[in-house]
Amino acid sequence: xxxxxxxETIKNELxxxxxxxxVKKIDILWxxxxxxxxxxxxxxxxxxxxxxxxTRRGKYLIFHFDNGKILLVHHxxxxxxxxxxxxxxxxxxxxxIIHLDDxxxxxxxxxxxxxxxxxxxxxxxxxxxxxxxxLSRQFTEKRLAEILAKRKSPIKPVLLNQELIAGIGNxxxxxxxxxxxxxxxxxxxxxxxxxxxxxxxxxxRALRNGIKRKGASIATYYRPGGEKGSAHLAxxxxxxxxxxxxxxxxxxxxxxxxxxxxxxFCPSCQH
DNA sequence: CCCGGAACCTGAAGGC
DNA sequence: TGCCTTCAGGTTCCGG
Numbered sequence: 001x002x003x004x005x006x007x008e009t010i011k012n013e014l015x016x017x018x019x020x021x022x023v024k025k026i027d028i029l030w031x032x033x034x035x036x037x038x039x040x041x042x043x044x045x046x047x048x049x050x051x052x053x054x055t056r057r058g059k060y061l062i063f064h065f066d067n068g069k070i071l072l073v074h075h076x077x078x079x080x081x082x083x084x085x086x087x088x089x090x091x092x093x094x095x096x097i098i099h100l101d102d103x104x105x106x107x108x109x110x111x112x113x114x115x116x117x118x119x120x121x122x123x124x125x126x127x128x129x130x131x132x133x134x135l136s137r138q139f140t141e142k143r144l145a146e147i148l149a150k151r152k153s154p155i156k157p158v159l160l161n162q163e164l165i166a167g168i169g170n171x172x173x174x175x176x177x178x179x180x181x182x183x184x185x186x187x188x189x190x191x192x193x194x195x196x197x198x199x200x201x202x203x204x205r206a207l208r209n210g211i212k213r214k215g216a217s218i219a220t221y222y223r224p225g226g227e228k229g230s231a232h233l234a235x236x237x238x239x240x241x242x243x244x245x246x247x248x249x250x251x252x253x254x255x256x257x258x259x260x261x262x263x264x265f266c267p268s269c270q271h
Numbered sequence: 272c273c274c275g276g277a278a279c280c281t282g283a284a285g286g287c
Numbered sequence: 288t289g290c291c292t293t294c295a296g297g298t299t300c301c302g303g
Contacts, residue, residue: 001295001296001297002296002297003297006296010295033277060298074297074298075296075297076296076297076298077280077294077295077296077297077298078280078281078282078295093281101284109276110280110286111280111282112280112281112282112295113278113279113280113281114280114281114297115278115297116298126287152274153274160297162297162298169296169297169298170295171296172296203293211288216296217294218296219282219283219295219296220282220295220296221296238296239295259274260276260277261296261297262294262295262296
């Protein structure tokens with residue numbers, strides 16, 4: 001599911017294996033996983049090079065190399081990393097393997113095959129077009145107000161638009177709107193100042209809480225050591241259609257297919 | 272420019 | 288039990 005909290009967790013937990021270590025080779029087992037270059041071209045740039053740092057931007061995991069190149073990884077729906085040493089067989093659905101200098105291997109496992117690797121430069125357009133990091137100092141209440149004021153589209157697709165705010169996905173968007181008591185179809189520019197303030201607080205709260213709980217393992221998300229996260233245990237509406245509203249308003253959680261995404265909300269307390 | 276829908280894929284879950 | 292349908296966290300492209 002990798003949204004911001006899951007990618008942040010993956011980054012934090014892969015760091016000990018990656019930072020300062022050298023890549024021996026990257027194997028691409030499912031060629032479409034690698035965008036923009038061939039496996040051979042990729043290895044000409046990364047094999048034998050040191051990973052100076054592992055970072056995250058929005059939902060991208062970023063390997064930085066000592067020659068200035070970066071490797072962007074997007075997990076899409078079902079991608080995850082498994083860090084293992086000396087496995088005889090790659091885990092099922094492995095699409096790529098990053099072999100490191102100390103015999104540790106990072107297996108990129110992705111059943112639905114949507115995940116992507118891309119070799120790039122740090123000034124790549126892919127990163128430049130992303131909106132602000134919602135947990136950074138640059139993302140202020142004022143900044144959020146400006147983003148919303150310019151948009152008459154419904155609030156939910158605005159939260160999901162990576163060019164406006166980077167990192168929020170479908171599940172956290174529903175949780176954030178529920179906590180803010182804002183209906184997902186409300187035009188973004190119709191929010192009152194008090195609602196914008198509440199939304200700002202709940203965006204940061206939801207993402208921080210997701211990181212603290214090491215991500216949400218609703219379906220296929222696993223941490224690099226194989227453990228699950230626990231953020232989904234604190235979810236109040238996502239994937240809970242028919243259950244009573246946890247706010248105690250006597251309403252029931254509704255499911256609606258809205259703008260191409262499953263959307264969960266309480267019609268009686270989100271306005 | 273905005274929007275809806277399809278495409279990219281597999282596999283789990285639910286209905287019958 | 289087994290077959291068929293539906294649905295899934297993300298992004299991108301195409302057409303109206």
